[in-house]
Amino acid sequence: MASSALISDTEPWKDLKGHVEEINKTHLRDLMNDVNRCQAMMVEFDGLLLDYSRQRATLETMGKLIKLAEAAGLKDKINRMFAGEHINSTENRSVLHVALRAPRDAVIQSDGKNVVPDVWEVLDKIQKFSETIRSGSWVGATGKALKDVVAVGIGGSFLGPLFVHTALQTDPEAIEAARGRQLHFLANVDPIDVARNIAGLNPETTLVVVVSKTFTTAETMLNARTLREWISSSLGPAAVAKHMVAVSTNLTLVEKFGIDPKNAFAFWDWVGGRYSVCSAVGVLPLSLQYGFSVVEKFLKGAFSMDQHFHSSPLEKNIPVLLGLLSVWNVSFLGYPARAILPYSQALEKLAPHIQQVSMESNGKGVSIDGVLLPFEAGEIDFGEPGTNGQHSFYQLIHQGRVIPCDFIGIVKSQQPVYLKGELVSNHDELMSNFFAQPDALAYGKTPEQLQKENVAPHLIPHKTFSGNRPSLSLLLPSLNAYNIGQLLAIYEHRIAVEGFVWGINSFDQWGVELGKSLATQVRKQLHASRTEGKTVEGFNFSTKTLMTKYLELSSDIPSELPTLLPRI
Numbered sequence: 142m143a144s145s146a147l148i149s150d151t152e153p154w155k156d157l158k159g160h161v162e163e164i165n166k167t168h169l170r171d172l173m174n175d176v177n178r179c180q181a182m183m184v185e186f187d188g189l190l191l192d193y194s195r196q197r198a199t200l201e202t203m204g205k206l207i208k209l210a211e212a213a214g215l216k217d218k219i220n221r222m223f224a225g226e227h228i229n230s231t232e233n234r235s236v237l238h239v240a241l242r243a244p245r246d247a248v249i250q251s252d253g254k255n256v257v258p259d260v261w262e263v264l265d266k267i268q269k270f271s272e273t274i275r276s277g278s279w280v281g282a283t284g285k286a287l288k289d290v291v292a293v294g295i296g297g298s299f300l301g302p303l304f305v306h307t308a309l310q311t312d313p314e315a316i317e318a319a320r321g322r323q324l325h326f327l328a329n330v331d332p333i334d335v336a337r338n339i340a341g342l343n344p345e346t347t348l349v350v351v352v353s354k355t356f357t358t359a360e361t362m363l364n365a366r367t368l369r370e371w372i373s374s375s376l377g378p379a380a381v382a383k384h385m386v387a388v389s390t391n392l393t394l395v396e397k398f399g400i401d402p403k404n405a406f407a408f409w410d411w412v413g414g415r416y417s418v419c420s421a422v423g424v425l426p427l428s429l430q431y432g433f434s435v436v437e438k439f440l441k442g443a444f445s446m447d448q449h450f451h452s453s454p455l456e457k458n459i460p461v462l463l464g465l466l467s468v469w470n471v472s473f474l475g476y477p478a479r480a481i482l483p484y485s486q487a488l489e490k491l492a493p494h495i496q497q498v499s500m501e502s503n504g505k506g507v508s509i510d511g512v513l514l515p516f517e518a519g520e521i522d523f524g525e526p527g528t529n530g531q532h533s534f535y536q537l538i539h540q541g542r543v544i545p546c547d548f549i550g551i552v553k554s555q556q557p558v559y560l561k562g563e564l565v566s567n568h569d570e571l572m573s574n575f576f577a578q579p580d581a582l583a584y585g586k587t588p589e590q591l592q593k594e595n596v597a598p599h600l601i602p603h604k605t606f607s608g609n610r611p612s613l614s615l616l617l618p619s620l621n622a623y624n625i626g627q628l629l630a631i632y633e634h635r636i637a638v639e640g641f642v643w644g645i646n647s648f649d650q651w652g653v654e655l656g657k658s659l660a661t662q663v664r665k666q667l668h669a670s671r672t673e674g675k676t677v678e679g680f681n682f683s684t685k686t687l688m689t690k691y692l693e694l695s696s697d698i699p700s701e702l703p704t705l706l707p708r709i
């Protein structure tokens with residue numbers, strides 16, 4: 142395919158468009174009877190089992206999707222990513238999050254330089270530093286050990302680490318390693334988030350980790366200044382050096398902020414924010430909480446999936462298959478959303494993290510060459526752990542709109558519970574739902590079945606389930622640090638595959654800029670109105686009215702701001 146050509150102009154795309162008609166003649170109820178098809182739609186790798194037999198696809202569809210992948214140059218694009226080429230062309234950068242979890246002796250080049258030694262230099266520094274903090278040999282300004290960590294960051298400097306932290310929190314090995322310690326995340330610039338974070342925390346025993354790739358993000362920097370004030374107003378300004386460290390690519394700004402560069406942990410512009418959890422962004426806070434050895438297992442799990450992604454044939458490649466099926470669902474079957482439904486409470490922050498990875502990566506309107514896309518790219522991701530979701534939005538998924546679902550199940554619970562006299566263990570109870578829901582979606586329930594059950598005729602339309610609703614099931618052997626790494630990498634690569642096939646740049650995020658710059662204009666106006674009584678000018682009628690009302694009703698805020706920290 143010529144570089145500026147659109148994937149939608151290729152024969153395989155057009156062929157798939159035509160193929161939809163064939164698929165519309167099928168029902169999952171029948172497709173599921175074809176055992177050979179189902180068997181061919183299962184892939185096992187490194188303890189994981191993917192079953193995509195409940196996708197609205199036949200083996201012919203899969204063949205056509207592989208042809209689409211070939212037309213998109215998917216294999217070549219994956220290779221170029223691993224080779225450190227500047228595939229993020231609008232920012233002229235490599236995309237090398239895979240280097241963050243490569244073993245020490247691996248060679249991965251960016252701009253002619255092997256980046257793996259740099260990665261390991263930072264990992265070694267984190268290991269050393271986290272041990273110093275955890276052992277209590279580094280103490281705070283009043284001589285006390287630092288037991289609690291607040292990681293200040295937003296977006297990619299927050300969601301991935303929060304996901305991994307939440308998933309590890311109930312893992313037995315991680316629990317042991319974290320005894321007596323707390324890890325908090327401060328993301329929102331809303332002062333309520335500050336209040337919630339510092340409630341019950343003592344600055345004497347708290348370490349603040351400021352996490353920001355750019356070190357310019359408005360929310361993070363104001364929150365960092367707020368916590369700096371919280372520390373220095375209680376322990377004196379000199380305490381900041383003992384109680385604040387940073388993770389950033391911008392070490393100059395870290396130093397300007399007042400953090401000793403010795404206590405800064407670097408990463409590089411070839412790590413995208415939303416792909417940065419395996420850099421110091423995630424590894425530092427997580428190592429402080431759980432120790433480096435637990436976090437290293439997480440990196441190894443991700444690395445295992447990287448290898449699979451890089452070297453397995455497309456037909457047996459889990460992230461590739463998942464990515465192609467997502468493209469099929471979005472661009473051909475016309476299902477714009479995806480529900481992420483982990484049957485594990487420990488994965489409650491998976492969907493929020495994947496929302497950023499997916500929607501910031503693939504929510505684009507033009508091709509990588511800047512050509513307006515004649516089709517919609519990206520998908521709307523949302524989700525909740527099962528079974529909670531079942532009692533919330535599953536109604537819509539069963540009888541309303543069609544939303545392809547990812548069911549994620551775990552064989553061995555992190556926290557098994559059995560009760561004498563119960564039919565099954567508590568985890569079996571959870572997993573009964575994991576196995577039942579995909580079939581309920583696929584098979585549905587027909588009016589004939591309802592008639593046989595003597596359902597009152599006027600209720601039959603209400604109780605009918607059309608079925609034929611696609612899902613896939615991913616079964617993980619357990620949920621330890623290693624498995625969490627595998628799961629993370631599956632989603633990261635799947636999302637890249639979608640972008641590679643759609644022919645977009647999944648690694649920039651220009652769409653977040655406009656709102657930021659308008660907020661700068663508003664901020665200036667609020668300052669001028671409060672300090673000099675200036676009327677609101679330069680905004681449309683609606684915004685002017687809203688801001689004027691806001692200013693009028695909050696005129697008790699002093700024009701010269703004194704310091705006020707939350708009283709919680």
Ligand SMILES: O=P(O)(O)OC[C@H]1O[C@H](O)[C@H](O)[C@@H](O)[C@@H]1O
Nearest residue numbers: 296297298353354355358414653
């Ligand atoms: O890590 P930072 O530079 O503070 O950036 C934090 C976040 O800010 C931006 O809004 C981007 O959209 C995100 O991709 C990024 O993760």
